[in-house]
Amino acid sequence: MSRFNQRGVKPRVTSPVTTSGARTVTAEGGSGHLRDPRSELFLLAISNVVGTDTFYEKGGDRDDRYQRLVRRLAIEDPRWTAALLAWLRGDGNMRTAALVGAAEFTAERLRNDAPGYSRQVVGSVLQRPDEPGEFLAYWTSTFGRRLPKPVKRGVADAVQRLYSERSLLKYDTESKGYRFGDVLELVHPSPAADKPWQGDLFKHAIDRRHGRGDDIPAALRIVRGRAELMAVPVGNRRGLLGSGGGDRTDGTDGTDGSSRIAAAGMTWEALAGWLQGPMDKVAWETVIPSMGVFALVRNLRNFDRAGVSDEAAAQVAATICDPERVARSRMLPFRFWAAHKHVASLRWGHALDKALNLSLANVPALPGRTLILVDRSPSMFPGFGFSTPNSSDITLAEQAAVFGAALAVRAADPTLVEFGMRSRPVAVPKGGSVLRLIEKFGRIDGTDIPSAVKAHFRGHDRIVVVTDEQTRPGWFPSNASGHGGMRETEIDALVPKNVPVYMWNMAGYKAGAMPSGTGDRHTFGGLTDHAFGMIPLLESGRSASWPWER
Structure with a gap:
């Protein structure tokens, strides 16, 4: 038998x-x-918002459990933990938990004189230009102002990769405790070999941090373009929107205002601040072509309130359900549901449904x-x-x-x-x-x-x-x-x-x-x-x- x-x-x-x-x-x-420690850490890491209570667990207790598991596995299984943290910030799309995890991982290995991994882990979790400063803020507030070599080198690697003219204009704001210039002075990165303009960028970032950034290097064309726009009198700025540049007495050179705004790295947030007034139909239609999927989905209600044209709405809809754009946005599927829930207009429904399905391609x-x-x-x-x-x-x-x-x-x-x-x-x-x-x-x-x-x-x-x-x-x-x-x-x-x-x-x-x-x-x-x-x-x-x- x-x-x-x-x-x-x-x-x-x-x-x-x-x-x-x-x-x-x-x-x-x-x-x-x-569960075993790796499984417990994995499930906790991909659902943990640092400092946030959940129904059954206080935020502080949750953070302590997360940090204990990271520190334990940083020594017992550093290769696996390093891979988890890199994935967590990448495909896992969990920002704060990844930064905290990398800092705790590095601190524990330094405490145990364990060589390797730390520089690579720090660099791997820094994926957005404001994150080197965010990481340094967590590190210094938790472990003190001394920056060990793995921290300096990991942050410097990220700075070379992430710092650009557009990122400087978007993220280097006075509200930050660690400005771009502070980060540069702390970790001393060299310009990337394939980015010769970074030397001028780093010098300018330090100068503007110390209030002496008026003399902008000629190589920084986007930064210079933004400075020129900021010099336009507030009363004349709205006239630059759309297709016309106004006459030359308004402080412009008469070129297409929309192109100048795009060339100066103006995000919709920056444009709203520059106008110092409401984002009306013309303002939104000026900036919509340069907006990404996340920003578009976030602002559907604002487009309706401003009354953007059907042509502009069609452009928005085409972008938010474009397969490549949705994939690059790394938007979580429930974000499209949230937008659907909050918009009153029916004209976004088909595009949001299609975008949601695209974001769920692996189901x-x-x-x-x-x-x-x-x-x-x-x-x-x-x-x-x-x-x-x-x-x-x-x-x-x-x-x-x-x-x-x-x-x-x-x-x-x-x-x-x-x-x-x-x-x-x-x-x-x-x-x-x-x-x-x-x-x-x-x-x-x-x-x-x-x-x-x-x-x-x-x-x-x-x-x-x-x-x-x-x-x-x-x-x-x-x-x-x-x-x-x-x-x-x-x-x-x-x-x-x-x-x-x-x-x-x-x-x-x-x-x-x-x-x-x-x-x-x-x-x-x-x-x-x-x-x-x-x-x-x-x-x-x-x-x-x-x-x-x-």
């Missing part, structure tokens, strides 16, 4: 977020599972029958004195709904359910809009994942749960007849071992709701759609790795 070579046998697969075998309880008293079209459970309990909503991870205006519940709806719209045969202590199905129309489907979700008190599984699992091919994992115990009769009292039943026991359960963790709490990492029980994390790409990978019999190892 064949013992192993039987029909339906599947290869053993693993996923990276792994429970350790140790047990605990969830914040709501259900059976919980502890797979799952075959067979899929049960999708979306957590709508109070801990997924605001109103309890905390902000949600990675967003101050979009709740975890909305983020969960975005991804649950996207998965349902793409799935061949979905059962979409919202749950708390109770649960109810949400109808999924064929070929429906993700934005419209999100609007169907409500709010339900309590959190009981086992009961939702028991109520809706009917021989599905897989289960996906989008949640913060902090479930109450699932209480069911201790035998089939209903006699003999009630006992707690975990998710793992309610689903056959050969049916995959994918838990998508939204908040990074310490306790998990089920074992994970082997067999058909897997936990993912983060606010991007990359995690869902692991589902077909695992079901094809291939093990999943950390997202930066793909």
